[in-house]
Amino acid sequence: MSQEQQNTQVPGPPSPGRRHFLQEVVMTACGAALFGGGVTLYATNASAMPAQALRPPGVLDEETFLGACVRCGLCVRDCPYDTLDLARVGEPVAVGTPYFIARQVACEMCEDIPCVKACPTGALDPELTDIDDARMGLAVLIDQETCLNFLGLRCDVCYQICPLIGEAITLELDHNDRTGVHARFLHTVNSETCTGCGKCEAACVLDVAAIKVLPITLAKGQLGRHYRLGWEEQEKAGKPLLENIIDLPDRMPAGGGLQ
Amino acid sequence: MNTATLPIAMVRSRWRWKWLFLRRLTQVGILGLFLLGPMAGIWIVKGNLSSNLVLDLLPLTDPFLLLQTTVSGHLPETTALLGTAIVVTFYLLVGGRAFCGWVCPVNIVTDAAAWLREMLGLRPRARPSRTTRYWLLGTLLIMTALTGITVWEWVNPVSMLHRGLIFGFGFAWVVLLAVFLFDLLVAQRGWCSHLCPMGATYSLLGAGSIIRVRADDRARCDDCMECFRVCPEPQVIQPALKGTGDGPGPVITGMNCTNCGRCIDVCDQIVFHFGTRFHNKMEASS
Numbered sequence: 001m002s003q004e005q006q007n008t009q010v011p012g013p014p015s016p017g018r019r020h021f022l023q024e025v026v027m028t029a030c031g032a033a034l035f036g037g038g039v040t041l042y043a044t045n046a047s048a049m050p051a052q053a054l055r056p057p058g059v060l061d062e063e064t065f066l067g068a069c070v071r072c073g074l075c076v077r078d079c080p081y082d083t084l085d086l087a088r089v090g091e092p093v094a095v096g097t098p099y100f101i102a103r104q105v106a107c108e109m110c111e112d113i114p115c116v117k118a119c120p121t122g123a124l125d126p127e128l129t130d131i132d133d134a135r136m137g138l139a140v141l142i143d144q145e146t147c148l149n150f151l152g153l154r155c156d157v158c159y160q161i162c163p164l165i166g167e168a169i170t171l172e173l174d175h176n177d178r179t180g181v182h183a184r185f186l187h188t189v190n191s192e193t194c195t196g197c198g199k200c201e202a203a204c205v206l207d208v209a210a211i212k213v214l215p216i217t218l219a220k221g222q223l224g225r226h227y228r229l230g231w232e233e234q235e236k237a238g239k240p241l242l243e244n245i246i247d248l249p250d251r252m253p254a255g256g257g258l259q
Numbered sequence: 260m261n262t263a264t265l266p267i268a269m270v271r272s273r274w275r276w277k278w279l280f281l282r283r284l285t286q287v288g289i290l291g292l293f294l295l296g297p298m299a300g301i302w303i304v305k306g307n308l309s310s311n312l313v314l315d316l317l318p319l320t321d322p323f324l325l326l327q328t329t330v331s332g333h334l335p336e337t338t339a340l341l342g343t344a345i346v347v348t349f350y351l352l353v354g355g356r357a358f359c360g361w362v363c364p365v366n367i368v369t370d371a372a373a374w375l376r377e378m379l380g381l382r383p384r385a386r387p388s389r390t391t392r393y394w395l396l397g398t399l400l401i402m403t404a405l406t407g408i409t410v411w412e413w414v415n416p417v418s419m420l421h422r423g424l425i426f427g428f429g430f431a432w433v434v435l436l437a438v439f440l441f442d443l444l445v446a447q448r449g450w451c452s453h454l455c456p457m458g459a460t461y462s463l464l465g466a467g468s469i470i471r472v473r474a475d476d477r478a479r480c481d482d483c484m485e486c487f488r489v490c491p492e493p494q495v496i497q498p499a500l501k502g503t504g505d506g507p508g509p510v511i512t513g514m515n516c517t518n519c520g521r522c523i524d525v526c527d528q529i530v531f532h533f534g535t536r537f538h539n540k541m542e543a544s545s
Contacts, residue, residue: 028388028390028391028394029394032394032395032398035398036402037402039399039402039413039414040402040410042413042414043410043411044406044408060333063407066331066407067328067333067403067408068331068335070309070325071307071309071412071418072307072309072311072320074305077306078305085426085427087429088426088431089423089431089434090430091429095412096418120318120335120336120338120339121310121333122334122339123333
């Protein structure tokens with residue numbers, strides 16, 4: 001026994017006990033890493049939002065939000081209109097996070113924004129104090145072929161129901177070529193004011209809404225960074241940026257000839 | 260200190276379910292408080308175990324959730340920080356993993372699996388190390404930092420079960436069934452005592468928590484082994500129960516003790532009782 005104890009003091013090949021211990025540590029660490037890696041793979045794969053799902057007002061950008069939200073549902077509870085819901089397991093939204101589907105229930109844009117106030121972590125940004133500054137998404141008149149106004153009728157429901165009436169959706173007057181004598185009032189969504197509340201999509205009288213609220217990243221285009229709009233630059237400069245440009249005649253469509 | 264065993268009449272008349280009963284009552288009661296809002300419109304507590312608001316006043320936030328959120332790169336608002344501070348203080352008092360034993364709804368699932376395993380006489384083979392949970396905790400925090408999203412919350416059975424009961428279940432039962440079957444067939448007490456990173460976080464608080472189970476009357480122990488059989492973390496009993504003289508004192512200091520009190524219940528010799536972690540020296544006389 002005493003000899004054995006002495007042996008363990010001598011540096012040399014690891015004792016069976018130590019080898020067993022190291023083996024277990026390595027196995028455990030590898031197992032945990034594998035499991036954790038698998039979970040991460042699943043989580044990153046299952047974190048894409050379907051286009052119809054919208055986040056509550058004040059939401060941080062999606063990636064930050066998925067780290068900041070603790071999925072407690074306090075925003076859901078404080079929503080007076082039961083608009084919000086927490087994603088259940090099996091639904092296509094990141095599990096446990098709050099969302100709403102505009103076509104089902106739209107955001108009523110409460111002035112005191114109770115959902116943002118309820119958020120304990122700031123995943124819904126408390127700096128949002130004016131609901132008109134919310135950007136939950138962006139309404140897009142996605143199907144001009146079925147929109148009644150585009151067909152030359154006067155529906156206007158989305159225009160009328162818009163909480164920012166006359167600002168977020170404006171009616172642009174256009175000639176109705178079909179009848180030749182009437183006008184068409186075409187909805188135009190202005191991205192500078194639209195909050196993405198979804199009232200227009202919820203109210204659209206069609207079986208399937210012609211106007212839909214999409215995530216801003218999906219709905220908005222972006223000019224090339226180097227782009228400069230000539231007429232804006234000209235206005236800023238107060239004169240044409242290039243002098244002595246020859247103004248060529250404009251070619252007009254449908255046999256109008258040159259003007 | 261009386262070293263003789265207790266008279267048989269006293270042993271027979273004992274009710275062996277006190278702490279288990281109180282524990283179930285607490286678990287179900289807390290769940291009931293959460294359910295009272297959505298089901299009866301009485302809002303004593305809003306939210307779920309991840310974060311909630313009691314009586315529209317007191318914020319409570321789970322430390323593991325706050326840890327994940329912070330590691331993801333988002334500094335939470337004061338409400339969540341305050342909520343976590345309250346929770347941490349509370350569990351530093353009552354025992355870190357008292358959360359696991361007295362509050363966590365998954366405990367009912369895994370206790371059921373343990374009970375059924377005993378009934379059926381199953382002997383699951385897998386013996387994962389009890390340190391796995393800490394490795395997993397570390398891995399997940401690293402992954403959270405790398406991806407910026409709280410990866411564990413996509414699968415966390417604890418928040419999934421509690422949120423499911425209150426906000427709608429979906430397919431969460433699949434995850435819970437997996438935990439149940441894992442405990443029943445794969446590894447004895449596999450989930451709560453080996454893997455759960457949430458429990459691991461609470462166990463870190465348990466390393467310094469005040470209320471502990473004590474084996475002050477350990478001299479009476481007649482080696483019936485009942486406490487080891489019922490304990491979900493039997494390794495914590497050994498030093499406190501079997502220590503002598505200058506060895507380990509009678510306080511169960513193991514940070515994985517859940518303060519479930521089942522050992523107090525089953526011990527015929529009434530060796531164990533709840534006390535504090537202080538005065539952990541053996542009496543000089545023995």
